[in-house]
Amino acid sequence: EPEVTQTPSHQVTQMGQEVILRCVPISNHLYFYWYRQILGQKVEFLVSFYNNEISEKSEIFDDQFSVERPDGSNFTLKIRSTKLEDSAMYFCAVKGDSSTDTQYFGPGTRLTVL
Amino acid sequence: AQSVSQHNHHVILSEAASLELGCNYSYGGTVNLFWYVQYPGQHLQLLLKYFSGDPLVKGIKGFEAEFIKSKFSFNLRKPSVQWSDTAEYFCAVNAETGFQKLVFGTGTRLLVSP
Incomplete structure (x- = not known):
């Protein structure tokens, strides 16, 4: 039983x-x-x-990226103006409150920027 | 900053051969250690994890890993591989406390020939 699902499985978009x-x-x-x-x-x-709220972000996560949980359930990643180099698999992961909890990964979204 | 090194990028084995994949990490504090597996076309799945206690941990599908603190290593082993073990294997580490982002190694692609 998966802990998390992701949509879409594949997204093709223009730069x-x-x-x-x-x-x-x-x-x-x-x-x-x-x-x-x-x-x-x-x-x-x-x-x-x-x-x-965002607790930590990497240097990759610049102003073009944003995240939110608008309805208390779905967790979204928005890329405002995609670049060719954003083409990748994007994985969501979730974890419980304990420091020993496992991070469970979703199946991923393959983003292709043309 | 945390970093993880996996020395074997590609490994090819015959069925029934023994497997050992190397993983070394760099971090100044206490860490949790993980091995994830990614079967072709599938998402990341947890093989095993180490938080504390017995440094020899057993995971799913006959895999085990040994944490050697003095060597900053967490090598993955399996005494006898099967064709179905063909996958990519990722070592990962996170800090024991905080928001616990995972830092991954570059992965090892294992091909098991029947």
Whole structure:
């Protein structure tokens, strides 16, 4: 039983367009994360979200990126003006409150920027 | 800053061969250690994790890993691999406290030939 799902599974967009990637946790989780994996490269942390605010972000997470949890359920990642180099797999992860809880990853969204 | 090194980028084994994948990390504090697996076309799944206690941890599908604190290592082992173990394996680390973003290694692509 998956802890988290993501939509869409694949998104193709033109450079400069806005995209919104969605993460839907199945169970109650308190910590939310976005990671990305550029083809052939390692998984990189983008941002963590706790208590309805960003708790930590990487240098990759610049002003073009934003996250929110508008309805208390879906957790979204928005890229305002996509660039070619944003093409990657984007993974959402969720975790409970304990420091020993596992981060569960969603199936990912493959973003292709043309 | 945390970093993770995986020395083997590609490993090719025959079925029934033994497997050991190296992982070293760099971090000044106490860490949690993980191995995730990504089967072709699927999302990241947790193989095993170490938080504290017995440094030899057992995970799913016959995998185990040993935490050697003095060597900053967390090598993954399996005594006898199967064709179905063909996947990419990622070592990851996070801090024991805080928002616990995961820092991943570059991954090891394992191909098991039948």
